[in-house]
Amino acid sequence: MTVQISPSILSADFTDLAREVARIAPAADWVHVDVMDAHFVPNLTIGLPVVERLAQVSELPLDCHLMIADPDRWAPSYAEAGARSVTFHAEAVSAPVRLARELRARGARAGMALNPATPIEPYADLLPELDMLLLMTVEPGFGGQKFLDLVLPKLRRTRELVSRSGAQVWLQVDGGVAADTVERVVEAGADVLVAGSAVYGAEDPAEAVRGLRQLAAQAQTAQA
Template identity: 70%
Template sequence: MAVQISPSILSADFARLADEAARVEGVADWLHVDVMDNHFVPNLTLGLPVVEALLRATPIPVDCHLMIEDPDRWAPGYAEAGAGSVTVHAEAAKAPVRTLRAIRAAGARSGFALNPATSIEAYEDLLPEIDMLLLMTVEPGFGGQRFLDVVLPKITRTRALIEKHGGEIWLQVDGGVSAETIERCAAAGADVFVAGNAVYAADDPAQAVRDLRALASAHPRLG
């Protein structure tokens, strides 16, 4: 499995999103966009019109993480707009199979996110519908939080379930991913890494992406 780095624009300058995307162009695999509605999580960020504008402004594939109520209604629109990956939360989706299939039908990868306290085992039967599992390594809603080590065993269990079913499912981690934590995530089984402050608070975001990739790739299972 190859390491993928997805810088989160939640930590970027919202007044200069096109320029901020350009700072990681050529080194980032994805641009991670957190859509928050101030209902599912206690924060309000951006929505479909801004995502559409960003898609026109960058060649980097966009990875939309919907931290919103009623993702069943809204998720397909992000895929139809051109997002390469659209992730909905287990805690918010009322018809997850239908929604994951609608995301795929609209041409995007289907992502399924779990909060730190949500068990992966309850969703094992949904694995055939999922292209990427996102395990939150902080409580969702705000950037800059401290990584929760208690999620590491769940990453390991999730990787084991993926391998048990033999699917080509990516395993993404989001929250507190940095030079200090990314190796532990890789060792536990993650292969897609969302990094906000670790990239955009750096003097050179592109170099920060390279450094994170090197650290994660040092694990013998990846690279």
């Protein structure tokens, strides 16, 4: 599958999110929306009302990453608000299969995220219930962190598990994705890349997305 780019608005200007989303619309595949509740992670960002409004004005589909406590209760509301992909954390969910099915029933892709220290193997049997796995390549909670190379072996194992299962599961990485890390994550098996500061820290965010996409394509070609 061709690598997709999902820029994170965590690094955007929160005073004008509609404009910030429009700046990446010509080049990106998704808008990555980091929802943080100051409970599961120490940071507090945006919540359901903002996501609902963004879904109304964005030309791109919303890819919501819920770094929140009790996603079993709250995640379906994000699908109902218009998010096309909703990702909950394995460390926070109580009934992942039930929640994944609820998200799909509400028209969203169901994703599950794992923190850097959380192994993939206990969740292998859940793959048919999921549309995406998100492997955090930094500790969740704040943007602009340095990429953790220690996640790369887990990324390779996850790609092998997905391939063996036959499930159509996208493999997303989030944290420290930039020009100097794209090749490593694509080589390890990622096909959806979240990038925040690497995109919104550039003078032209859309051009930054195109640059990341080109590097990802080159990495895929080198593997072929």
